Amino acid sequence: MTGARDTGAGWRERISYQALLLGGFSLLAAALLTVGDLVTRDPIAARRAEDLQASLSQVLPPAIHDNDLLAAPLTLTDEAGRPRTVYRALRGLQVTGIAFRTSGLGYAGPIDILVGIDAEGRVLGARVLAHAETPGLGDKIEIARDDWILAFDGRSLGDPPLERWAVAKDEGDFDQFTGATITPRAVVDAIKGALLFFAAHRDTLTAAAVITEPAPEAPLPR
Amino acid sequence: MSNAATPAYGQIARDGLWDNNVVLAQALALCPLLAVTGTATNGLGMGLATTAVLAASGLLIALLRGLLTSAVRIPIFVLVIATLVTLVDLAMNAWLHDLHKVLGLFIPLIVTNCAILGRAESFAARQPALPAAFDGLMMGLGFTLVLVGLGAVREIIGSGTLFAGAPLLLGEAMAFLEVTLIPDYGGFLLAILPPGGFLVLGFLLAGKRLLDRRLAERQTRRPTVGAPRPSP
Numbered sequence: 093m094t095g096a097r098d099t100g101a102g103w104r105e106r107i108s109y110q111a112l113l114l115g116g117f118s119l120l121a122a123a124l125l126t127v128g129d130l131v132t133r134d135p136i137a138a139r140r141a142e143d144l145q146a147s148l149s150q151v152l153p154p155a156i157h158d159n160d161l162l163a164a165p166l167t168l169t170d171e172a173g174r175p176r177t178v179y180r181a182l183r184g185l186q187v188t189g190i191a192f193r194t195s196g197l198g199y200a201g202p203i204d205i206l207v208g209i210d211a212e213g214r215v216l217g218a219r220v221l222a223h224a225e226t227p228g229l230g231d232k233i234e235i236a237r238d239d240w241i242l243a244f245d246g247r248s249l250g251d252p253p254l255e256r257w258a259v260a261k262d263e264g265d266f267d268q269f270t271g272a273t274i275t276p277r278a279v280v281d282a283i284k285g286a287l288l289f290f291a292a293h294r295d296t297l298t299a300a301a302v303i304t305e306p307a308p309e310a311p312l313p314r
Numbered sequence: 315m316s317n318a319a320t321p322a323y324g325q326i327a328r329d330g331l332w333d334n335n336v337v338l339a340q341a342l343a344l345c346p347l348l349a350v351t352g353t354a355t356n357g358l359g360m361g362l363a364t365t366a367v368l369a370a371s372g373l374l375i376a377l378l379r380g381l382l383t384s385a386v387r388i389p390i391f392v393l394v395i396a397t398l399v400t401l402v403d404l405a406m407n408a409w410l411h412d413l414h415k416v417l418g419l420f421i422p423l424i425v426t427n428c429a430i431l432g433r434a435e436s437f438a439a440r441q442p443a444l445p446a447a448f449d450g451l452m453m454g455l456g457f458t459l460v461l462v463g464l465g466a467v468r469e470i471i472g473s474g475t476l477f478a479g480a481p482l483l484l485g486e487a488m489a490f491l492e493v494t495l496i497p498d499y500g501g502f503l504l505a506i507l508p509p510g511g512f513l514v515l516g517f518l519l520a521g522k523r524l525l526d527r528r529l530a531e532r533q534t535r536r537p538t539v540g541a542p543r544p545s546p
Contacts, residue, residue, distance in 0.1 A: 104383050114386045121397040128401045135408035143411075226352070229473075229506060236482060271503045 151208025151217035156188040157181035187298045189216050196282030199274040200224040207286040211298050214248045230275035249287050257284040320445050330452025336429045337460040338522045343429040348511035355479045357465030360420040365454025367424050371395050372450030375438040391434040399425050416483050467514050472506035474499030
């Protein structure tokens with residue numbers, strides 16, 4: 093279209109118009125996305141906090157604590173050197189349970205799990221927060237789809253013994269699902285890992301709260 | 315961007331739902347199709363989200379069509395669609411959070427749906443706003459139809475259920491949709507995995523051709539009506 097200037101709509105074929113058009117649209121899109129991000133950032137953060145609160149209340153029963161679970165979490169470093177945020181359930185100043193995220197490597201990427209453990213090292217509850225397992229097969233690890241994950245409630249490192257913390261196919265005590273072994277195996281391993289982490293850091297996890305978190309108006313523990 | 319003659323609304327609906335169906339006739343959007351149709355419910359969620367984006371992008375692009383030139387139209391389509399999808403994603407995450415938890419997985423996938431770009435290019439950029447939005451709606455519904463059909467077949471063969479998880483998507487009022495058709499079914503893994511999706515899709519495509527041929531034979535006076543069109 094070299095002689096475009098002569099035609100009626102010639103200015104539309106000029107390179108400057110095209111560049112301005114594309115640039116203008118990019119600017120407009122960037123502006124819209126910025127506004128969209130600013131407007132939605134706080135509501136989304138609030139919804140995420142609600143989600144975390146809801147998940148935490150499933151693995152740390154409200155009956156065992158009287159504190160705000162999201163307040164003053166502990167940060168510990170795990171064996172691999174990654175920071176791990178630990179939420180604590182307190183009654184008064186005593187730690188009655190802790191909860192933290194862990195993850196296992198499933199069939200289609202990491203499976204994020206929230207595990208709650210009481211002060212004696214028993215599983216209070218476990219919930220899958222995020223995963224990408226095969227729909228209809230591996231997604232039975234979600235509480236919304238199956239009761240399978242409840243099999244961990246009340247279990248500890250001695251119950252079953254450490255070598256039986258595995259799926260049935262690996263001669264362990266936990267069922268796998270029909271057609272899916274890798275997914276439940278990853279979850280069992282992740283929860284076993286969480287219990288081992290708790291055992292390794294038991295003193296820090298259950299005692300430090302008393303020292304570092306004295307509630308201002310509560311009486312001293314002893 | 316010359317305007318072609320605008321088809322009647324009836325013809326747009328017929329094209330979108332059957333004759334020129336995104337999947338069955340154009341064989342587009344197979345990536346999101348095969349990825350999410352393990353169950354009918356997931357298919358429905360993906361279909362509805364895609365329909366909303368198709369209708370909105372059709373409307374927007376038809377409104378903007380006077381400004382566009384052929385050299386830069388494709389980047390602008392992509393920009394408009396991607397911005398739209400991202401804004402919908404953010405807004406749903408903030409204000410329809412429960413629905414977003416179910417559909418959130420599918421929303422970024424919509425950007426990868428070439429059918430949206432295809433409709434922008436072949437219809438919305440040449441037509442007035444209302445027919446373009448209606449075309450988006452009908453193309454989206456046609457896509458939803460195939461997603462739900464494919465999801466239902468794969469779910470029945472693969473897990474023996476139908477609309478499992480429907481209350482998560484549609485609320486407890488729709489819990490009756492969730493049925494177990496084959497109790498104590500062992501499951502058939504192939505149907506749920508992507509290769510099974512290809513197999514079932516092949517049968518669906520063959521079924522449409524067969525049906526179209528039957529219809530064409532019945533209407534011998536107008537042999538072209540209902541005959542499968544060549545894919546663009």
